[in-house]
Amino acid sequence: MNGGARQTARVVRDAQHIMLRGLPSTTTAQDLRHHISQAQIAGVGDVAIYYKHFRPTGKALLTMVLPDYTSDALRGLREINIPGCTLEAETVEKPEELLGKPKEAETTNSRRLPILPIYGNGPSAHVPVRRSVTISGIPGRAGVRHIETMLSDFKVAKDVRNPVQAVPLPPKKFALDSRFFVVFDSESEAQRFVRKYHMTRYKNVDDASIVRASLIL
Secondary structure, three states: OOHHHHHHHHHHHHOOEEEEEOOOOOOOHHHHHHHHHHOOOOOEEEEEEEEEOOEEEEEEEEEEOOHHHHHHHHHHHHOOOOOOOOOEEEEOOOHHHOOOOOEEEEOOOOOEEEEOOOOOOEEHHHOOOOOEEEEEEEEOOOOHHHHHHHHOOOOEOOOOEOOEEEOOOOOOOOOOEEEEEEEEOOHHHHHHHHHHHOOEEHHHOOOOOEEEEEEOO
16 A cells, blocks of 8 residues: 555544535435435434535535544445435545634623624534524615514524624625525524515515525524
8 A cells, every 4th residue: 555545544544524515405414314324324423514605515514423434434425326416425634624613702791602603604604503594685785774674573592692694795796685694592483484584575565676584404
């Protein structure tokens, strides 16, 4: 075995994270767990869909419970059959660059609450899954006050700082509407919001833009 092959074998042996590519953009973490279970792939501790600007990228980050499972998992993941898709799986050498967690900040009552990143990049967009919602279709460069009426009948999270935020555009990007990100108090509240507002007209005006509300799953 040459030096490069030995190094590759060592990386696989020591790795505890796998990046899976080629998934349909509609795949949720729960969907992927189902495929993993059907394929009888052992040792998968966590599954997180990888997002860019709060949009799924067709990639997922898998965390193994022990590195011992990684080699077999790589082979099993590549053999998962999803119609129209060719899956690629490889180990992640520097997972700390992908797994960065929100910083914490002191509040007036001395509770430490996480400051959520607002770009929505990374595994699970680095936000609480199933109770986080992105809202788009709000016309112009609107501020948070433009969606306060929509949120008036819903409970937003108290365990994160700034649970309602405008999502800034990436550098050198332009859009005709604004996007927002909301963390709700519970999964049921997030689902209720999506049911009420997804694919409705903004402010119920007939010719207004269409609002889209999407759960981070």
